Amino acid sequence: MTNFQHKLLEWYQVYKRQLPWRETSDPYRVWLSEVILQQTRVNQGLTYYQNFIDKWPDITSLAKAQEDEVMKMWQGLGYYSRARNLLKASREIVNDFGGRFPQSVEQLKKISGIGDYTAAAIASIAFQVPVPVIDGNVYRVLSRIYGINQSIASRQGKMLFREIATELVPSIDAGNYNQALMEFGALHCTPRNPDCISCPFNSQCYALSNNQVSQFPVKDKKKAVIERFFNYLIILNRQDDDTYVYVRKRRQNDIWKSLYEFVNFETETSTDFDSLTQLDLWQKLFTGNPCTLVNESHVYKHLLTHQRIFAKFYVVKPAKKIESPHNFDLSLISQKKLDTLAFPRLIDRYLEDNNGVPV
């Protein structure tokens, strides 16, 4: 083992966080934790991980789950394609691989939602295959220690990092080594204020000795953030003693696919209720069916990585039922049962603020 590997593993033994997925080499649990932890903080991910394991303790039980159940369980975590792929992948593993995870990176990458990162994590942590796992923490640590000044966003830069990372992985204990490197970046060599004074690598760190710690890793300019304007119509339908509302499942290839929402009139700019009533979709939905505006919300702002969403909610009561709701992919649900559906966090915030739909 090299000096670098040795020091890193020593640091890991002392400082690593005790996490349930570190107590196991079960590929199902390793995979689940890696998928949950992409774009998610460990504390938040822990609860979701535990809930998944409690409900679906192995790949076979997850493969039998309904999509709506999985989406509901995932609600609030964001990046919902991860949840859809989790279910799809579990079925592929059961049907195509007899319920056993393949061990090689190449085979793992044939499974839905498993890319370079997750395949390497499963192969090394569950099966000790000596391949590097490269996440944002690894880019930062390696770029600083070795002074790698190529952009981590460029193809060339990524190839160079992969070459160096591959050389550094030990042939034994690759799983622990990979976890140690990521943990070291997450806890010690952090983006801001890394603890260089007590760092085991401070005598060999390029960035520290050149006083350039804040300049690594090198990144390209950030992708622009786009603004979107959502106008949700909550269409009421009273039946007997209950109030029903129309909902639809998002099916297009866009954010929040497979989650539920109300009728959404997306506009190019911020707009008001009167302008909405002039839109084509409004005319198609409500021709000969006058609507009363029951309630109008303030603007809800919701931030995603590359999108800034401004949303307003309008509760409306049409004089009669919508004709042919299936043409608009709409179905009716009792407002008392709205909490059984998986909504994006934005809609949940509105429902929480109003204790449901303000009818």
Ligand code: SF4
């Ligand atoms: S010396 Fe500082 S910058 Fe270099 S690896 Fe250690 S913590 Fe990171």
